[in-house]
Amino acid sequence: MDVAIATLLSPIILFFILGMGAALLRSQMNVPEAVAKGMAIYLMMAIGLKGGVQMATNPLTLDVILVLLSGIFLSAAIPALAFVILRATTNLGRTDAAAVSAHYGSISIVTFVAATEAVRLSGLDSSGHMVAVAALMETPAIVTALILALAGRPKAADEVAGAERGELVREVALNASVVVLVGALIIGWIAGADGTASVQPFFTGIFQGVLCLFLLDMGLSAGRGLRNGWRTLGATTVGFGLYMPVVSALIATGLCFVLPIGQGDAALLITLAASASYIAVPAAMRLALPEARPSVYLTLSLGVTFPFNVILGIPIYIFLASLVTA
Amino acid sequence: MDVAIATLLSPIILFFILGMGAALLRSQMNVPEAVAKGMAIYLMMAIGLKGGVQMATNPLTLDVILVLLSGIFLSAAIPALAFVILRATTNLGRTDAAAVSAHYGSISIVTFVAATEAVRLSGLDSSGHMVAVAALMETPAIVTALILALAGRPKAADEVAGAERGELVREVALNASVVVLVGALIIGWIAGADGTASVQPFFTGIFQGVLCLFLLDMGLSAGRGLRNGWRTLGATTVGFGLYMPVVSALIATGLCFVLPIGQGDAALLITLAASASYIAVPAAMRLALPEARPSVYLTLSLGVTFPFNVILGIPIYIFLASLVTA
Amino acid sequence: MDVAIATLLSPIILFFILGMGAALLRSQMNVPEAVAKGMAIYLMMAIGLKGGVQMATNPLTLDVILVLLSGIFLSAAIPALAFVILRATTNLGRTDAAAVSAHYGSISIVTFVAATEAVRLSGLDSSGHMVAVAALMETPAIVTALILALAGRPKAADEVAGAERGELVREVALNASVVVLVGALIIGWIAGADGTASVQPFFTGIFQGVLCLFLLDMGLSAGRGLRNGWRTLGATTVGFGLYMPVVSALIATGLCFVLPIGQGDAALLITLAASASYIAVPAAMRLALPEARPSVYLTLSLGVTFPFNVILGIPIYIFLASLVTA
């Protein structure tokens, strides 16, 4: 409870709420796209470096590898469940349902960061390899979702004109967040704490502050997404955006019971499972399933699930993690 | 005198002069719009947070409320005086004169920040609620100016096609500077010094440096505004841009004699009165008085009054404040 | 050798390699132009300020003036040699060869910064006036190259329509890097260590980190330049991009033997001679020699020579400097 309130009253969350409120009140203010993109790259560099430096001091044990594999499993499995639920409870077609489910299997790196802060505020420790888990969870969900979407098609659909072999793989494997996150992780690993000392004022010192500005923008983005898009979503679809993260979190919690994982890391793994992508997966869906409607999956992931996770979800996930290790 | 020289030789002012010089010499260099907008949001967050944290420790006394009300009064009253002066001494029409006067009633947050630094350099204290005063002074001037502009019209003008009820109110009450400044003030107030400690390296540590970069851009902007626009202004209008800040400052000084206010806060209130808006008010004027010429009010406020205030005005206003408390 | 490895494993260089690798693998990721431009201005302010503050404490001795003059000499002389080599060994025409040679006489400020870091890592000292040397070396090369290009023309070419007297001089003398670098140098000189103390967290504290982000972008830029452009270059031209920096470095090393210069400063002067411009000179060439092909000079300078210098060249140049003072 205290954690929940401390999280809610941290500047990061308050700026998110400010942005969301301003957007819902139809303020015209905005953060320039270029600045938001620049901050997104910065945040991923910072997270990657931090994770890499931490990993440099801890050997890659079997325990760690088990957690990495669990992440991949969650990312690949959750979309199947999400797809079944969506087809059963909403009026989304096969393609839309598959596209939405890809988002819920994949992860949101900002939710991950917010959870890392909340974990720290709760006095728990988390380890650097959770960043690697996050990176690994980005893409398996896309594969599952494509199988689900294409399974229902009578025969292989004709290619869109101008499509090129390998463009989807390149997009999925070499998008900015994979390149920067994994790249910075490796750089942190190579350079270690000593080698990265001179860049820490930038990547650690001002990190929390930049996050405030970024979350202000996320709030504007989520609020506007919600205001423009909620009409295209039925009530059951909106409902899905609220309970699906909890469902994923419970599955991850179950898994944590059998994993050799600390409380802090468990909270992060649960959060990753619960979080939904809103940058990398939408881009991949536009290439792979262009007939799926972005207004559905973006509104749901960015306008419904992201605010839910950041404001209410994270304290719940930390609580779930405490059950595991209790 | 020493203060004046110390202010003039601070990197902030020197970078402003550098930018203005480069623009006047027709250098093509520029700071990208997106970066400038990003910095503007950053500066307002930082100022708001700082003010909010300070307010969290000081109760909202009657003295403070009196200062807040004085700010509102100054913002509402100065445009009336400015309007009369402009109509009497320049050849500006009613609408142009009203639009210009709105700018002089409202405030420039960058001038405010520069004054805060100069006040600190002079060894004086200022309090967090001056940020609230600044926020409150943004808009009353617009109301006064609209009354002045519309009073002269035979009957209510036809609405511009596509105009929407409430758009002006939304623009004025929810523009970026109001949202971010007031929002950050409240967040600082809620989170307090402890809650904001982790974001201080970003919002306090690098603040002065970011200000240098921002003022370089302001210098380029002011210099270019002046070079392109001065021909549209008559000599009496340019003169207005130079003496009006001093007139407003004197009025505020008079008010300070009867207010329960410290020397540092007095210097800031006088500076606020003397400063002229160049972002929020122009935007409101384009909506409310589109027939007023932006080349007049922008050149005056950004190209004449802003440089005057930043380079020469602030030391004068600090001196005036010393008279009040002497 | 140790220096070479330490340099190679510093985060700055690793991020450069990451960016270059991502571009060569055809990743679509990019850093927004506005952010890159903003960082470029920041870096030049920081370098200038630092140099200026250092110069404030050291008098401008005859020794320093000799080094400044040597920089100007190198910038003016190297293009003549480069031109002769290009005409003899490649199939570039007179105009293209002159344009390329201008780039190699002028300097790359990012290479300079990377060298400053490597010099520091090697435990050597460098002095603030090397920033002034860098600034002075930007333009003489352009003059030499123009003379070489125009000498071969039967008579003065007709002006391009819309060309204006003085536009080239303004572009060369007042481009962003000259204005900011020289401006910040003077500001650092005036304000000194005390006056700039409050801006140091921004301009010194986070400098190394910003450089990482900037070099990630440089890597993307260089990699893409190379991938798109190498086909337009013959093998001898690519070779020129690899050996010319070493040739220039050797000339500068020779000069250092007769100059009153420390080891760190010698390393920087050699690096400046070896580095090639990719922003200021291309812009000047578009105005002065529009018929020269940007795909040639940009690919060479940004795609070949810059990576060579940053990854392999700098350790070589530090080694050369050690010979001088040994």
Added chain:
Amino acid sequence: MYSKQRIELIIERMAYKRACRVLEASGLTGYTALPTLGGFGGGNRWQRDTDISGGSDMVAIIAIGSPERVTKALTDIENILGAHIGVVSVSDVQVLRGERF
């Protein structure tokens, strides 16, 4: 291919929403707005970057539609351009999938 018309409205940014409302009200099914860098008009040059006030910022709006809807939109656009800074031009274009416009 179907014959339609293309409106190109270059208008100050503060009036952008007003223009949007007018275009939507006229029944046009879509439009796209593009940013601008600078320009010249009334004897003055302006430039977007380093104009901190954004005061002379313009947007270019492109809308493709049937001649009737375009004509309908133009009346209100004329009204907007009476008050706001801007320029409008109309040209003939051919489109695919004509039922969409």
Added chain:
Amino acid sequence: MYSKQRIELIIERMAYKRACRVLEASGLTGYTALPTLGGFGGGNRWQRDTDISGGSDMVAIIAIGSPERVTKALTDIENILGAHIGVVSVSDVQVLRGERF
């Protein structure tokens, strides 16, 4: 002056490269892409700034070419627009140096 045609293709950013390949394959000698700020279509407004996902981002592509090449490109563009969000229009223009197109 030579008579050519001008394609204006407004298309979602993720399909930009596909459109480029199609234009190049049709033999067109060049095109230029412009950024967009926002727009309206299918009853929804969108705005580029502060849409962190970039999900509704569009680009405007302008290509000038001979009528034959333009016609050739349009078949494939029609195919792309069957799957992707976008609008295309074609108009007549006059150019200098007609042999370049």
Added chain:
Amino acid sequence: MYSKQRIELIIERMAYKRACRVLEASGLTGYTALPTLGGFGGGNRWQRDTDISGGSDMVAIIAIGSPERVTKALTDIENILGAHIGVVSVSDVQVLRGERF
């Protein structure tokens, strides 16, 4: 509505000011410049973002004016395009308030 012409000049950024001077000198009453993202020409693709040098950056300039002024401007534009990278096209448009152009 009045018949005018629309120049669309896509030109490398470093030659932007030269183009502006030419347009102004020809008596055209206004123009607007738009940023570009990337493009293709002479067998090469280019992309604005992450081209640190800005070397291949282009701008698109739109100017609406009377046929005489447009024709006058085109002579000098042809001269500029002899030296600088770029493309120009002219089309017919209808405008409101024809006396302004």
